[in-house]
Amino acid sequence: MDILVLCIDRDDDLGRKAGIESPVIGRVANVEATLALGLADPEDSDVNTILGGIQVYDDLTSQGKAVEIASVTGDPNVGLVSDGKIAHQIDGLIERFRPAGVVVVSDGAEDEAILPIIQSRVKVNGVRRVLVKQSHNLESTYYLLKQVFRDPKISHTFFIPIGLALLIYSTFSFIGRSDFAVMAILGAIGVYLLFRGLGLDDFIDSTKETFKGNLYRGRIAFITYVLAAVLVVIATIQGSTRFWDYYTGDIWYGYLVLLMVFVNQSVWWYVAAGICVNLGKILDLYLEGVGDERAYSYPFFIFATGLIFWSASVFILANSADMDFPLISGKSAGYLAASAALAILVALVGVKVSRKMAARR
Structure with missing residues (x-):
């Protein structure tokens, strides 16, 4: 086989939201997976990733090349756990199809962090990043920020330190010791940053x-x-x-x-x-x-x-x-x-x- 089109879903939105097991192999199966994920969450960027992969598949097929498409997913615990699952699926796909090269399709830099793992196993012929077009007016910016803060990975990192600081300050103000509030806030945020930095979460x-x-x-x-x-x-x-x-x-x-x-x-x-x-x-x-x-x-x-x-x-x-x-x-x-x-x-x-x-x- 000439080329394997590889769609990357590093945080397993397909599995979590649509209940689809990976790898998803073939054009028909990927169309069905896209439809299922789109119905579960129409705003998920991985819908566009798979559609972009299908478009690449169709373009290469029209050029007379032997092409197959597959979507692989990782794990909500993005990092070693998700990358290990993706690497295991890629090994199975390479063993099954023996592609001369792959085209990687992703929706951003986070998914593309898996590239070194893919390159260590097979030749990468190209990378296609699928970005959703947004208008640049104030309404779209507000909507985009709203969607970003709804993401658990971002909201947990951003809101917890702010909420913790406000809670500590209000507590010390209530008991009449606001002079200790700054010290307590700095200590609590320091412990939180160490907690996240050392990977204890x-x-x-x-x-x-x-x-x-x-x-x-x-x-x-x-x-x-x-x-x-x-x-x-x-x-x-x-x-x-x-x-x-x-x-x-x-x-x-x-x-x-x-x-x-x-x-x-x-x-x-x-x-x-x-x-x-x-x-x-x-x-x-x-x-x-x-x-x-x-x-x-x-x-x-x-x-x-x-x-x-x-x-x-x-x-x-x-x-x-x-x-x-x-x-x-x-x-x-x-x-x-x-x-x-x-x-x-x-x-x-x-x-x-x-x-x-x-x-x-």
């Missing part, structure tokens, strides 16, 4: 999907996730309560010491939560007959890490002046060394268990 979304999947498939991991969540709450309350006791005391110890108080009182609860999650995975793997020897070493590494953090907090607290804390103050250095050696030993045991399980496969 994607982590929470993936954890939520895993949680729902474990529930629907009746896995033991669902129970261990619930137990782990309870343990995390207990750990946070336990550490925060002790932190607050020393923070509001008569002596100021410094933030590092107070942080070590939090770690000392909460670390084992966090360790227990991590081990619970991994034990649930191990049990599910065992019941399903799936072998993943690395999973058996994770509890050992989690325990060893917790031991290091706990012993480090003991060492710092024991050597802090005027610190009234129940710990071994006279032998703190030796205690730290012994804990580090024990942590290394536990990690080695985890590696040994992992290799032994791998040898049984």
